[in-house]
Structure formats: C-alpha cells, structure tokens
Amino acid sequence: MPTTSSPSSLANPETVAAIRLTEFSHGGGCGCKIAPAVLSRLLASSNMPLLPPDLLVGTETSDDAAVYKLNDQQAVIATTDFFTPIVDDPYDFGRIAATNALSDVYAMGGTPLFALALVGMPLGKIPEEAIRLILAGGQDVCKAAGIPVAGGHSIDTLEPIYGLVGIGLVHPDKVKRNNAAQAGDVLILSKPLGVGMLSAALKKGTLSAQGYADMVRWTTKLNTPGIALAELPEVHAMTDVTGFGLAGHLLEICRGSSLSAQVTFDAVPVIPLAAEIAQSGIATGASKRNWDGYGSSMLLPPGCELWKQNMLSDPQTSGGLLIACAPHVADQVLGILRAEDFSEAAVIGRLATGAAQVQII
Numbered sequence: 001m002p003t004t005s006s007p008s009s010l011a012n013p014e015t016v017a018a019i020r021l022t023e024f025s026h027g028g029g030c031g032c033k034i035a036p037a038v039l040s041r042l043l044a045s046s047n048m049p050l051l052p053p054d055l056l057v058g059t060e061t062s063d064d065a066a067v068y069k070l071n072d073q074q075a076v077i078a079t080t081d082f083f084t085p086i087v088d089d090p091y092d093f094g095r096i097a098a099t100n101a102l103s104d105v106y107a108m109g110g111t112p113l114f115a116l117a118l119v120g121m122p123l124g125k126i127p128e129e130a131i132r133l134i135l136a137g138g139q140d141v142c143k144a145a146g147i148p149v150a151g152g153h154s155i156d157t158l159e160p161i162y163g164l165v166g167i168g169l170v171h172p173d174k175v176k177r178n179n180a181a182q183a184g185d186v187l188i189l190s191k192p193l194g195v196g197m198l199s200a201a202l203k204k205g206t207l208s209a210q211g212y213a214d215m216v217r218w219t220t221k222l223n224t225p226g227i228a229l230a231e232l233p234e235v236h237a238m239t240d241v242t243g244f245g246l247a248g249h250l251l252e253i254c255r256g257s258s259l260s261a262q263v264t265f266d267a268v269p270v271i272p273l274a275a276e277i278a279q280s281g282i283a284t285g286a287s288k289r290n291w292d293g294y295g296s297s298m299l300l301p302p303g304c305e306l307w308k309q310n311m312l313s314d315p316q317t318s319g320g321l322l323i324a325c326a327p328h329v330a331d332q333v334l335g336i337l338r339a340e341d342f343s344e345a346a347v348i349g350r351l352a353t354g355a356a357q358v359q360i361i
Helices: 013-017 036-044 090-107 128-145 195-204 209-219 225-229 245-257 272-279 285-297 306-312 327-339
Strands: 055-057 066-069 075-083 111-121 149-156 161-170 186-189 235-240 260-263 321-325 346-352 358-360
Touching: 075 090, 075 111, 090 111, 090 128, 090 161, 090 209, 090 225, 090 235, 111 128, 128 149, 128 161, 149 161, 186 327, 195 209, 195 272, 209 272, 225 235, 225 321, 225 327, 235 245, 245 260, 245 285, 245 306, 245 321, 245 346, 245 358, 272 306, 285 306, 321 327, 327 346
Parallel strands: 111 149, 260 358
Antiparallel strands: 055 066, 066 075, 075 161, 111 161, 186 321, 186 346, 235 321, 260 346
16 A cells, blocks of 8 residues: 555544545546536536626636636636545545645636635544545645635535635736637646556556655646746646546637647656556546547547557546647746746647647647
8 A cells, every 4th residue: 555645643543544535436536527528418508697797717618717807907716626535545635636626726827815625524434533634635735825725615425525615816817718729829738647547556456656656746736837827928728637638628728719739649748657557458437438528529640559548538636737828938838837846847739720629649
C-alpha cells in the first residue's frame, strides 16, 4: 500500500489505515463524472429563461465556471466540484478534491476568494478520524491558495463525497473562456496526462509508491498560473483538463470557437509510468465512455495504438490548463508556467479553420 502523507497528529494512524476509501465508491475522482454523451442528452432540453446581461458566462458553452459582472472592474466567478475517493488516504483525498475544485477558478483567469465545503459521508462506516483528515486536506489546500473555507454543507450518504464551492474574482475584460480561441493559435498543456491510468492501477493494487507520489504531486498542484495568464490578451481561450480527458476538453474549445485542432501525440506530456500502465492494457471505464461520446469527432492516424486513444480520453482529476494563445506569446506562456514549476508544460498542437474536430498526428 502506498505510503500516506496524512498528518499523524489528527488521527489514530492504525484506525485510518484500516479504511480503504476507494472501496466505498464505484468510481473515483473525475472518472465518476457523467459521460459526455449522456450529459449532452440530459442538458439538451434545459433552458435558461432568465439571461441577465451581466451574466458573462453561463451554461451555453460548457465552460468551467459561471461568471457574473459586478461592475466595470470586477466579476465574480462561481463554481462547484466534488467526487468520490480516487485514493485511500483521507488527507490526500481531501487535498486532491479541493485542488480540483479551485482549478475552475484559475481556468477562468480568476483569483480565488473563499470556498464552501461539500461533504457527504457514510457515517458509521468511515471513522470520524478519517473524515477529519479529509476536511483537513481540503483546508490545507485552501490555505495554500490563500483563502478560507468559510462554510459548507454536509449530509449522510452511501458513498464518501467531498469537494468545494469555489468563489473568485476576475476583471470582466480578462475572463478566459473556452470559446474564444482563434485560428492559428497554438495549444499548450501545463500538466502531463495519465492520472486516470495511475488511479486504475491503484484500484487494482499494482501502483508503486513512486507512481502514487507522482499521482499526488500532480493532482494537488494548484493551477495558479491562470492568474498571470489572464493578464495576456493574446491568451485567447483556456480550460482545465478533467473528467472528459484531453480530447474531450479540447473538443469543447473547438466546438465553442468553431475551429478544428491538430495535436501531435508525441508532443503531449505524459506521466512516464502512466504510459507504461496504458501500454500494458489498463484503462479506466470512464476512458471508454468518453470515447464513445465524442470519438466520432476524433481523427486518428492509421494503425493508431489503442493505448494512445485511451490516453487521450483518460479522465484527469485535477488536470492541467489547456491554453490557446497566439504563437508569438507561446514562449512567454511557457515561461509563466515553468516559473511556477510546471516543468512538463509543452506546445502540443494548433487550431485552424474547419469543422469542430480533433486530428491526432
């Protein structure tokens, strides 16, 4: 079992170690999101009768958060994200879920203000010590982001669930949407892919201690460069890569911006161990559900290996920023990312005019 990073002062280590949080959930992290095809059908008949002019971002483009203009200098960002455990360690679960939730604020170019905790726990099945560790993990991430957990809501549930409501601020003219990309933009990915692969190996009990460390490293790394990227007008669009995988979230950019994309697979950063796991034939069920939902809009090269397809649709929990920017600021964007220790950030492709689809080369 991978080593825990829980603060020992908060709970009896033996009591906590006896609990495997992932055994309580049918799917973990962003892999438990509703499949894109199903979600599309569920939302197809929904409508919003009230569309105030100050609602800058709503549900119309599957963006990361809602944005409401307060005045000429300020707009409030509101988002929520929660899920079932992706790891067994309670403290790490809390940290991962909180980092993932705050990512949507950064992806819109915003600065977090405060958070509200969303807690659902099967009381009587999970010890209170473990629940306290989950909450502590979330609070520590919020502390690192410079914000308080100002309240929340809790219920007794069949599966453990934890996440946050994230509230942030952004200048109305600096909001980074997912539908404003331009033809000729280059695509930059800030974090390597493969979290879903690592979580699948963890569920099977085959993930090494190093693999677990890699998983926690990336899933607890706040996407703080989004704040600085908001200051660049040449960064035209931005989103974070989460449950629908790189392919799915890039396709949202393409559809919202009425563009096509070309991605060089070998340029895409991938966690090395995750690539080995994928090549061994392991994949998450969510990866297949994702591909079933949008695979018809993906153009793969002849003879493309299945593991590469699975990696493109691999659900990323607390994944990286996917950035569309003018080519002449690509080096500046990479410099911002690497200055905040996103060392694997890379240019992975380009956008062009054409039907909303993604070509892999």
